[in-house]
Amino acid sequence: MQEKRPLLEVRNLEKRFGGVRALQGASLIIEAGETIALVGDNGAGKSTFVKSIAGVQPADTGEILLNGKPVSIRTPKDAGALGIEVVYQDLALANSLDVAANVFLGDEPRLLNLGWFSIPDTKKIARETAETLKRLRINIPDPNRPVANLSGGQRQAVAIGRSVRKGLRELLILDEPTAALGVEEVRKVLALIESLKESGQSMLIISHDLEHVFRVADRVAVMRQGRVIATRRIADVTKTDVVRLIVGDLEGAVA
Amino acid sequence: MTNPAQTMPGSAPKSNSLYRLTGLPYFNVAVAIVVIYVALTIITGDTFNTVNNQITIMRAASVFLILAVGQTLVMNTGGIDISTGSMIGVVGAIVGSTLQSGALDPMLAIPVSILLGALLGAFNGFNITVLGVPPLLATLGTFVAYRGFTQHYMGVNLVTNLPDVVTTVGRSWGLGMPLAVWIALFVTLVGWFVLTQTLYGRYITAIGSNPKAAEATRLNVKLLTASTYVIQGALAGLAALVLMGRLNSSSAAMGEGLELHIIAAVVLGGTYLFGGRATMVGTLLGVYLIGMLENGLIQTGAGFFVQKMILGLLIIAAVALQLQQKRN
Numbered sequence: 001m002q003e004k005r006p007l008l009e010v011r012n013l014e015k016r017f018g019g020v021r022a023l024q025g026a027s028l029i030i031e032a033g034e035t036i037a038l039v040g041d042n043g044a045g046k047s048t049f050v051k052s053i054a055g056v057q058p059a060d061t062g063e064i065l066l067n068g069k070p071v072s073i074r075t076p077k078d079a080g081a082l083g084i085e086v087v088y089q090d091l092a093l094a095n096s097l098d099v100a101a102n103v104f105l106g107d108e109p110r111l112l113n114l115g116w117f118s119i120p121d122t123k124k125i126a127r128e129t130a131e132t133l134k135r136l137r138i139n140i141p142d143p144n145r146p147v148a149n150l151s152g153g154q155r156q157a158v159a160i161g162r163s164v165r166k167g168l169r170e171l172l173i174l175d176e177p178t179a180a181l182g183v184e185e186v187r188k189v190l191a192l193i194e195s196l197k198e199s200g201q202s203m204l205i206i207s208h209d210l211e212h213v214f215r216v217a218d219r220v221a222v223m224r225q226g227r228v229i230a231t232r233r234i235a236d237v238t239k240t241d242v243v244r245l246i247v248g249d250l251e252g253a254v255a
Numbered sequence: 256m257t258n259p260a261q262t263m264p265g266s267a268p269k270s271n272s273l274y275r276l277t278g279l280p281y282f283n284v285a286v287a288i289v290v291i292y293v294a295l296t297i298i299t300g301d302t303f304n305t306v307n308n309q310i311t312i313m314r315a316a317s318v319f320l321i322l323a324v325g326q327t328l329v330m331n332t333g334g335i336d337i338s339t340g341s342m343i344g345v346v347g348a349i350v351g352s353t354l355q356s357g358a359l360d361p362m363l364a365i366p367v368s369i370l371l372g373a374l375l376g377a378f379n380g381f382n383i384t385v386l387g388v389p390p391l392l393a394t395l396g397t398f399v400a401y402r403g404f405t406q407h408y409m410g411v412n413l414v415t416n417l418p419d420v421v422t423t424v425g426r427s428w429g430l431g432m433p434l435a436v437w438i439a440l441f442v443t444l445v446g447w448f449v450l451t452q453t454l455y456g457r458y459i460t461a462i463g464s465n466p467k468a469a470e471a472t473r474l475n476v477k478l479l480t481a482s483t484y485v486i487q488g489a490l491a492g493l494a495a496l497v498l499m500g501r502l503n504s505s506s507a508a509m510g511e512g513l514e515l516h517i518i519a520a521v522v523l524g525g526t527y528l529f530g531g532r533a534t535m536v537g538t539l540l541g542v543y544l545i546g547m548l549e550n551g552l553i554q555t556g557a558g559f560f561v562q563k564m565i566l567g568l569l570i571i572a573a574v575a576l577q578l579q580q581k582r583n
Contacts, residue, residue: 094531097460102468105457114453
């Protein structure tokens with residue numbers, strides 16, 4: 001069997017919020033190029049886990065290794081510099097700006113560099129946005145409209161497009177990418193995830209929807225009470241098995 | 256059964272018909288100006304629609320316009336600054352009295368006014384972004400505190416006979432219009448440029464639109480937000496100088512009651528009170544609309560208190576209209 005290279009190795013993360021132990025030694029290995037789904041009941045620690053990898057809420061203790069080297073992720077900036085990009089559930093788009101402005105927000109090419117008062121190169125921004133959307137096969141009829149006017153799926157696509165604009169990231173984390181979307185929209189977003197997967201993007205996807213998990217993920221990691229209690233190859237399990245891991249009797253489930 | 260997708264973020268806020276028709280957020284105010292202009296021309300006979308009267312309106316509006324440009328930027332971040340009139344009071348008191356006593360070189364009056372204003376604005380920005388006090392309350396606090404300082408400092412004194420530099424700013428003419436109007440138009444032009452052509456304009460729009468998005472894209476949300484209050488303060492310093500120059504005096508009451516006037520103008524112009532959309536052209540039109548209304552009300556014999564009533568109700572109407580637009 002071919003040995004896969006571990007991309008991200010998370011060891012024993014602990015995180016307390018006052019008296020609540022949100023993470024109680026959560027560990028996970030993500031292999032390069034794989035798509036791993038993170039599932040679990042509400043309050044199992046999925047968000048806290050991801051926030052600690054993304055530097056939004058660093059863990060109290062524990063270790064993170066990227067490509068075998070220990071890394072310190074204390075801020076979202078640290079995570080970004082290491083190539084770890086998160087697309088949040090609330091999408092983090094500026095509604096009143098257009099697609100191109102959102103895709104480049106905070107990283108605009110400039111015609112004239114005057115710090116905050118720089119003049120952006122809007123032509124280049126529009127051109128490269130169009131290229132990014134084309135590369136990802138995202139179809140947005142009028143990218144000059146404010147993103148508020150786009151559908152939920154299109155907004156999700158814009159958010160994902162922004163995160164991979166400069167090419168593949170080390171790890172792309174998608175937080176509930178299909179939540180609150182209509183059927184057709186879900187289909188498009190899953191297709192986008194599949195095309196990212198084909199191009200070799202490593203992804204960690206938080207999802208409540210096992211249907212979607214089983215369509216796109218290679219492996220599923222189940223969180224419970226602040227720990228990753230099991231990881232399974234999708235090919236080896238049924239949805240019922242996973243549900244049992246999420247909510248069933250703990251002893252029996254992990255055995 | 257309803258499809259949940261239909262109620263999700265994708266179903267965007269649409270606007271009322273006029274805005275949708277033209278795509279211009281300031282279309283409403285432009286229509287209002289035309290209608291009211293015609294009405295006032297008819298009502299007043301021939302006193303409203305004259306070049307001299309229009310210049311009077313613009314001259315009176317120049318101080319408001321300078322402040323409204325700053326307010327547009329502040330409001331675009333989702334904030335509000337109601338301390339502008341009180342900042343004018345402080346700058347007027349300190350700069351006016353030090354000029355009179357000879358402690359301040361008249362040549363430094365302009366930069367010192369602007370810097371002092373910026374400092375007062377920075378205090379607002381600090382309280383809002385570092386201490387986390389909501390903008391309305393933070394600036395309500397300084398609205399009272401700055402005015403209190405001015406009244407304590409000035410007492411019943413009146414500073415008069417200001418040096419030429421100051422009166423020139425407030426009173427001289429050039430190219431057929433008062434210098435104050437040119438200054439205000441120049442400030443508006445710079446404000447328009449910053450808002451629509453620079454990254455700063457994009458960034459503060461992003462903050463007002465979705466602060467989380469701005470933060471996620473690693474913008475310095477706090478510093479950017481605070482900077483709009485600093486700009487508002489600096490412009491209040493400039494406005495204080497213009498006002499002092501026009502009155503050739505400064506007193507404890509200088510700048511009182513300006514705030515609502517400015518906020519009404521900006522909101523009427525089409526800038527969202529809740530942030531995320533701003534228009535300098537709209538602000539320019541909003542300031543003119545209110546200036547014109549005030550002028551017209553005086554000419555039709557309505558008193559100062561009636562003006563206040565109308566101004567207050569206008570703010571409510573403008574905000575209600577925006578809420579309506581957001582909901583539809």
